[in-house]
Amino acid sequence: MTTATKSDELRTAYVADLRRAARGLPKARREELVAEIAEHLREALPVGADEAETRNALDRLGEPGQIVAEEYRRLDLTPVQGGPVEWIAVGMLLLGGLVIPVLGWVIGAVMLWTSRVWTRREKLVGTLIFPGGLGAMVYLVAFAAAGTAETCSSMSSPGGPTITHCTGGGSTASDVLHIVLAVALLVGPILTAVYLARRIRRPAV
């Protein structure tokens, strides 16, 4: 049985950082670059290297951001840095549906898909969790509240008993379901907004 050493840990963390920094690169080149750096570390460090050796090797290698910056220079790409447009897009996706029902969120989605900052996958996440943003939650909660409210009608006939007939009123199970749904609809869009916002700033160059 092998246990991960501190050296393995540092190496893994470095490669993960590199992969993250290289997110904006074309996929084939990103994978190649990560493989080249991993191979470099295999060559530079003996099996069972200690922590100090590993840290020195990583220092010599340089910051992942620095390596990726060089890659951008080579490809003559400007790292895509988001600006006000991207922040507005995230804002509209989250809150647009509250300000202008449906349309506000749609505007956010269009801005999301026309921006060059996000990858296809990020755009899918931004669109699918959840359509309508927080607006969806507010409307669904309002809708559910209306649907589960008890409505009672009383019929009394002269001399007879008063008959009260009630419709609606959620069972406990459906109440729980509604709460879970409402929390998901609240937390989902917020997490998505954070996810998208964090990616507005691409690797520092």
Place this chain on the structure above:
Amino acid sequence: LWDMQAMDRGSALAQLRRGVIEYCVLALLRDGERYGFELVKLLGAAGVLASEGTIYPLLARLRGDGAVATTWRESSTGPPRRYYRLTADGRRALEEFSEDWRRFRDGVDGVLAGGSVP
């Protein structure tokens, strides 16, 4: 102010490195093929490499420009290695740069020494 000067000097050196390093790689390949990590060690020993990692984007650029060609070869100590060798284009670029560099270096040396350019 002192900090600013130190910073400018650092960035001037970084720019010099950036300008010459690819030719240093070509020069190291003049007499035969070498693999990536070998180039890193040689450049590091020569003190022309600021951060070892940046050599890999540079090698990719040289491949793209056709200045070097590569072959994968089995290694006795691990996975196959990608070996780099000079192409005819690379050799020509190296010769031209060597010429330019001599002229440039002599010019700068002359000016720095306070004399006039010979």
